[in-house]
Amino acid sequence: MKSELKRKLELFIVDDDALSMSVLGDYLKKKIGSNLEVHEFDTGETCLAKIAERTPHIVVLDYHLDSKTQTAANGIDILKKIMAHHPEVTVIMLSGQAKIDIAIETMRLGARDYVVKGETASLHVSQIIKSIVEAENQADELRNYKVGFWIAIGIMILLTIGVIVLYTFFPEHTKHLPM
Amino acid sequence: MESITSLEFLKDFTEGDEERINKYVGMYLSSAEENAKEFKKLMDEQRLDELRSIVHSMKPHFDFMGMKTARALAETIEASIIENTSIESLPEKVSELIAMIEQSLVELRH
Numbered sequence: 001m002k003s004e005l006k007r008k009l010e011l012f013i014v015d016d017d018a019l020s021m022s023v024l025g026d027y028l029k030k031k032i033g034s035n036l037e038v039h040e041f042d043t044g045e046t047c048l049a050k051i052a053e054r055t056p057h058i059v060v061l062d063y064h065l066d067s068k069t070q071t072a073a074n075g076i077d078i079l080k081k082i083m084a085h086h087p088e089v090t091v092i093m094l095s096g097q098a099k100i101d102i103a104i105e106t107m108r109l110g111a112r113d114y115v116v117k118g119e120t121a122s123l124h125v126s127q128i129i130k131s132i133v134e135a136e137n138q139a140d141e142l143r144n145y146k147v148g149f150w151i152a153i154g155i156m157i158l159l160t161i162g163v164i165v166l167y168t169f170f171p172e173h174t175k176h177l178p179m
Numbered sequence: 180m181e182s183i184t185s186l187e188f189l190k191d192f193t194e195g196d197e198e199r200i201n202k203y204v205g206m207y208l209s210s211a212e213e214n215a216k217e218f219k220k221l222m223d224e225q226r227l228d229e230l231r232s233i234v235h236s237m238k239p240h241f242d243f244m245g246m247k248t249a250r251a252l253a254e255t256i257e258a259s260i261i262e263n264t265s266i267e268s269l270p271e272k273v274s275e276l277i278a279m280i281e282q283s284l285v286e287l288r289h
Contacts, residue, residue, distance in 0.1 A: 067236035
């Protein structure tokens, strides 16, 4: 399968709702495979502290994060901080509201996608992650092809030089060889 | 009384994994009772923004437990607070939502 993980992928989920986070985390581990390492955080602040010491590939970030801690920063503020310090991280925003203006705002700030919470949210997030995995696998393959191509070119150059040296400096050994 | 919960979504979602279904129902049960008490307290104290926040966070729970009516009512309450409309009927709606949660606790514990 193309979307199978060929290397370890680290994913952080940030949601103040333990049940939603558990449902999503379990689903992704089952659908993406054992190379997906999931870490869960109930506030954006704890996630940022972890990112400072260990940068994940993907962060799935809830928009509202203040139901348990009223002073907790919201998803937009956390998104801004992640993008400012770790623009290489892919952020997928989650929200209970299907609002186009919020979706546009999060994408403008650097989120890759915006998923509305509900029965199909886990499926959508898993599809997005699979597309990221496929793109990374293709990039890896392309890198491998390029390396293979240059190795082949190098071998051909060395062989050519070898033949030239042989015919130039050791003509007695090449009498029986074709020109 | 007609059942207000349905585990059909969870059965489908987990492909019949009983362990995961029980885990999610257990998590719902452990938070729902507390949240229902919090709804009443916040409504009584007119702390509507906090009420909106907790009602909002419970919407996925209602989805997982197949509580479509409760989900719709939660959305109505949330919209009412955000738009500051029909505030006079809010206590009645919150009581209705609490009653639904209480019924769900009875159904899911059996």
